[in-house]
Amino acid sequence: MITGTAGQLQSGPASSGAALGRKLGYGLLYIILILVAVLQVLPLVWLLFFSLKNNQEVFNLPPFSLPMDPKWENYSKVWSAGNINVYFLNSVWVTVLATALTVILGSLVTYAVTRMKWKGSSFVLGLFMVAMMIPVHSTLIPLFSVYNKIGLTDHPLSLIFSYVAFNMPITIMILLGFYYALPREVEEAAVIDGCSVNRMFVRIVFPMTSSVLATTAIINMIYNWNEFIFVNTFISSDIYKTLTVGVQNFIGQYTTDWGAIGATLMISILPILITFLFLSDKIVEGIAAGSVKG
Amino acid sequence: MDKVLSNKKIIALYVLPSLLLILGVVYIPIILTGYYGLNKWNGISAMEFIGMENYLALVKDSAFWSSAWHSLLLALFSTLSLVIYLAVAMVLATRIKGANLFRKIYLIPMLLSSVAIAQLWLKIYHPTNGIVNSFLESIGIANPPAWLADTSLVLPALFIPILWQYAGFYILIYYAALKNIPASLEEAAKIDGANALQIAWKIKLPLAMEVIKVTIVLAVVGSLKYFDLIYVMTDGGPNGASEVMASYMYRVAFRAHDFGYGSAIGFFLLVICLIITWIIRKLTATKDTIQYS
Numbered sequence: 001m002i003t004g005t006a007g008q009l010q011s012g013p014a015s016s017g018a019a020l021g022r023k024l025g026y027g028l029l030y031i032i033l034i035l036v037a038v039l040q041v042l043p044l045v046w047l048l049f050f051s052l053k054n055n056q057e058v059f060n061l062p063p064f065s066l067p068m069d070p071k072w073e074n075y076s077k078v079w080s081a082g083n084i085n086v087y088f089l090n091s092v093w094v095t096v097l098a099t100a101l102t103v104i105l106g107s108l109v110t111y112a113v114t115r116m117k118w119k120g121s122s123f124v125l126g127l128f129m130v131a132m133m134i135p136v137h138s139t140l141i142p143l144f145s146v147y148n149k150i151g152l153t154d155h156p157l158s159l160i161f162s163y164v165a166f167n168m169p170i171t172i173m174i175l176l177g178f179y180y181a182l183p184r185e186v187e188e189a190a191v192i193d194g195c196s197v198n199r200m201f202v203r204i205v206f207p208m209t210s211s212v213l214a215t216t217a218i219i220n221m222i223y224n225w226n227e228f229i230f231v232n233t234f235i236s237s238d239i240y241k242t243l244t245v246g247v248q249n250f251i252g253q254y255t256t257d258w259g260a261i262g263a264t265l266m267i268s269i270l271p272i273l274i275t276f277l278f279l280s281d282k283i284v285e286g287i288a289a290g291s292v293k294g
Numbered sequence: 295m296d297k298v299l300s301n302k303k304i305i306a307l308y309v310l311p312s313l314l315l316i317l318g319v320v321y322i323p324i325i326l327t328g329y330y331g332l333n334k335w336n337g338i339s340a341m342e343f344i345g346m347e348n349y350l351a352l353v354k355d356s357a358f359w360s361s362a363w364h365s366l367l368l369a370l371f372s373t374l375s376l377v378i379y380l381a382v383a384m385v386l387a388t389r390i391k392g393a394n395l396f397r398k399i400y401l402i403p404m405l406l407s408s409v410a411i412a413q414l415w416l417k418i419y420h421p422t423n424g425i426v427n428s429f430l431e432s433i434g435i436a437n438p439p440a441w442l443a444d445t446s447l448v449l450p451a452l453f454i455p456i457l458w459q460y461a462g463f464y465i466l467i468y469y470a471a472l473k474n475i476p477a478s479l480e481e482a483a484k485i486d487g488a489n490a491l492q493i494a495w496k497i498k499l500p501l502a503m504e505v506i507k508v509t510i511v512l513a514v515v516g517s518l519k520y521f522d523l524i525y526v527m528t529d530g531g532p533n534g535a536s537e538v539m540a541s542y543m544y545r546v547a548f549r550a551h552d553f554g555y556g557s558a559i560g561f562f563l564l565v566i567c568l569i570i571t572w573i574i575r576k577l578t579a580t581k582d583t584i585q586y587s
Binding site: 105111117118127134140197 | 302307308311321322323327337382400402408462512518547556564
């Protein structure tokens, strides 16, 4: 009896000490995690701030402060004066078209590989998967000279072809997991009812994959939107340039106007930031699925 | 069922467009790169077959080996930083509140275009008005370094934004892998008296090994072919101090218009990436994959 209470008395402070230690430990972990988060976001906050300043304010005000009246006109100025509106629209339609093509063609291949029976299907799948390891730079010179021969340099089709081909592997990889897991009963019933393969794919399978299609589409959009090296190499006319190269050229001409540069950069990253705000779960899912399973 | 699903015409219809595209845009070009490398060619006039001359010149080209050394340093640096990413992911995976939000925030830089990031970091390193030197001056350092213009500092200065760009990507991958480990294993270890460090080292690390291997390949190969930020921020300068293999290839091909020699570099890059992928996979091959469910 007596020893029992003594034991309880002793264990009281000891366990609260451990709890305190654990709380301190957690507090420390949180500080580390928050510090990393701040480091990841701080440069972007600074970018937002200087995109709203004129040079005088950039040079004289503290870096992380906003001027009394934010210079929103930086944005309207570069939007029209710097050709940024043209580049922006080019980026939009090239991104949308390349993404749609990749997702549709990728779905067809994935369907043929996972559902249909043919010799060489695993070899073909292997070709797509190995392509993921091939550096873009090793294809750049032949692509340039072949596009040049067939009149596709300085033509948006050179971008579309390149984007679709280089994003096909990761698209198929993300789709594969989903197709393998998709139950086949509905399809079997459809075949027994005399449904054709085309009809089955368009009416049954394609709609059933809508959630993974969204994931692959978002990943494709991000990659296409940000693509730089192909545009930089294949496209020379301003009317076909997309934002990445357009921004690069614009900034090359206006190296001293900080506000204009900041506004241009903000315009180029805003669509991605907005997408991220609403669809971060899909983006996380797509990047995780497209990275490791190989 | 089988009859319907082995219709050759439909299979061809579904597979051929993508197959032709990937052959035409990826596979035929890499063969052509190897072949162009055997020629003297400026991209415009007729090719002149010169055999292994370009490849032999490459072996003796000190500018190329300097760029290869920089790529290798980046690979080393990227691989070492995986340890930090893994540590952060382990903290995140300890059922901490807000883990999901944290990993999303970490990912933001990776989603943005390299050009935008590069331009932003050019400003961050700006000698007089960048935040780095503003901060250094505010704590009393009178003559802060010129970072990207300094031949001895330019490489580390470039590595920082590359680390910043990809941190969230690797943390995300590690987090997903660690979350896959069943909580029952950890609880069993706790009952046996293991502390947090022991659990991380003896249980989580071995179970995440498959994923760690993949990330090592991604980090090494990704570094060897790395181009974007370096091209925009320094273009290999000053004086070649930050040149990497891909930027050197780009300069030779599209600035000096030496397509033959540029192709030789491009082909070398391809071979090196494939060999290193193979070596890392061999070196880290485990006899049997760990099963847990």
